[in-house]
Amino acid sequence: MPSVNIPLFSAHKANDSLDFVTPIKKVLESHWYILGAEVKAFEAEFAEYTGVKHCISVANGSEALELALLGLGVKQNDYVVAVANAGFYGSTAIHAVGAKPLYVDIANDTLTMCPVALKASLDLKPSAIIVTHLYGQLANIEEIVSIASAAGIPVLEDCAQSHGASRNGKLAGSFGTIACFSFYPTKNLGALGDGGAIVTNHVEVAEKVLQLRQYGWSKKYHVEVPNGRNSRLDEMQAAILRVKLPHLDTWNAQRRSIAQRYNNAFAHLDMQLPHSINEDFVAHLYVVRVKNRDDFAQYMSSHQISTDIHYPVADHMQPAYNSSKSKSMSLSQTEEACQSVISLPCFPGLPDEDVQRVIDAVVKYFSEGK
Numbered sequence: 001m002p003s004v005n006i007p008l009f010s011a012h013k014a015n016d017s018l019d020f021v022t023p024i025k026k027v028l029e030s031h032w033y034i035l036g037a038e039v040k041a042f043e044a045e046f047a048e049y050t051g052v053k054h055c056i057s058v059a060n061g062s063e064a065l066e067l068a069l070l071g072l073g074v075k076q077n078d079y080v081v082a083v084a085n086a087g088f089y090g091s092t093a094i095h096a097v098g099a100k101p102l103y104v105d106i107a108n109d110t111l112t113m114c115p116v117a118l119k120a121s122l123d124l125k126p127s128a129i130i131v132t133h134l135y136g137q138l139a140n141i142e143e144i145v146s147i148a149s150a151a152g153i154p155v156l157e158d159c160a161q162s163h164g165a166s167r168n169g170k171l172a173g174s175f176g177t178i179a180c181f182s183f184y185p186t187k188n189l190g191a192l193g194d195g196g197a198i199v200t201n202h203v204e205v206a207e208k209v210l211q212l213r214q215y216g217w218s219k220k221y222h223v224e225v226p227n228g229r230n231s232r233l234d235e236m237q238a239a240i241l242r243v244k245l246p247h248l249d250t251w252n253a254q255r256r257s258i259a260q261r262y263n264n265a266f267a268h269l270d271m272q273l274p275h276s277i278n279e280d281f282v283a284h285l286y287v288v289r290v291k292n293r294d295d296f297a298q299y300m301s302s303h304q305i306s307t308d309i310h311y312p313v314a315d316h317m318q319p320a321y322n323s324s325k326s327k328s329m330s331l332s333q334t335e336e337a338c339q340s341v342i343s344l345p346c347f348p349g350l351p352d353e354d355v356q357r358v359i360d361a362v363v364k365y366f367s368e369g370k
C-alpha cells in the first residue's frame with residue numbers, strides 16, 4: 001500500500017528550481033515596494049503575453065472582478081449575468097458593487113456558460129456578462145461575445161483559472177471587453193502571495209480602473225472616481241511573477257499532458273471527462289463527473305489520493321444571499337454538475353509515478369464494479 005499522500009497541488013513541486021532570491025533581493029535593494037519598476041514591467045509583459053493593450057495589476061482576483069465591473073459602469077440594482085457553478089467569485093463581485101446576479105445555465109459538456117441560456121436571459125437587460133473559463137477550459141467565448149455585442153452588453157472574462165488558454169491563437173482575456181486574472185499561489189500563474197490583474201483594449205476603461213485601484217485618484221489626493229480603494233500588486237510579487245511568466249506555457253503543457261494521460265486511461269470508464277485537451281484547455285483543475293461521488297472520494301482517500309469538489313454549492317443555493325438579491329433562469333445542468341464533479345491531482349511537477357498511481361486507483365475502483 002503506498003503511504004505518501006498525493007496532494008491536489010504542491011507549491012513546492014510547482015515552484016521547484018526557480019530562483020526567487022535574486023528578484024526579491026533586487027526589490028530589497030531598490031527600497032521601493034509599491035507601484036515601481038517591477039509592477040510596470042510585469043504589466044507590460046503580461047499585456048503582451050495576453051495580446052491585450054492595457055494591463056492594470058491589482059491586489060487579488062476578487063478585487064479585479066469588482067473593479068472591472070465598476071470600470072464597465074455597472075451600477076446598483078443592475079443585473080449582471082453569471083454562471084452559478086464557478087465558486088461564487090463573480091457573485092461576490094456583483095454583490096459588492098450593489099448589482100444583482102442573473103444566473104444562467106451551463107453547457108453539459110464544457111461546464112461553462114451555455115450561449116442559448118445566455119440569449120434567453122437578455123430580456124432582463126443585464127448591464128454586463130461575466131464568463132468564467134472554468135477549470136482552465138475556454139468557454140464558448142466567440143459565440144457569447146457575438147451574442148453580447150449584438151445586444152450591446154460588455155463581456156467580462158474571468159480568467160483566474162485559464163492563464164494562457166487559447167483558441168486559434170487568441171488568448172483567454174483577449175476576447176471580451178475586459179478580463180480578470182488571479183495570481184493566487186495555486187493558479188496556473190501564481191505569485192508567492194496574493195495578486196491579480198485586469199486587462200482590456202479599451203483605453204477609457206483602463207484609465208478608470210487605474211484610478212479605482214488607487215483611491216479613485218486622478219492625481220495625488222484628487223479623488224475623481226467614486227468607489228476607489230487601495231488594490232495594488234506589490235513590487236515583490238510583481239518581480240516573482242516576472243520570473244514565472246516565461247514558464248507559463250511549459251507548465252500549461254505539463255498540466256495538459258497529465259490530463260491527456262488521464263483521459264486516455266479513463267476513456268472506457270463510466271465517468272464524464274474534461275471536454276478538451278487542446279490549447280483551449282490549460283487543466284487548471286482535472287475535473288471528472290461520477291455517479292457515486294462520496295463513494296469515489298472515499299475510495300481515493302483510502303488510496304492516499306487527494307480529491308476536492310469544485311464547487312459543492314451552486315451560487316444560487318448559498319445561504320448568505322437570499323433569492324430576492326438574485327434571479328435565476330433554469331439551472332438544471334448546473335445543479336446536476338454540482339452533485340457529480342470531483343477534482344483529481346493535476347499540477348506541474350506531479351511525478352509520473354503519482355499520475356500512474358491515480359490512474360491505477362481510478363481503474364481499480366471501476367473494475368470492482370462500483
Ligand SMILES: *Cc1c(COP(=O)(O)O)cnc(C)c1O
Pocket residue numbers: 060061062063086087089090132158160161182183184194195196
Ligand atoms: C481564484 C479565483 C478567483 C479569485 O481570485 P483571488 O485572487 O483568490 O481573489 C476568481 N475567480 C475564479 C474563477 C477563481 O478561480
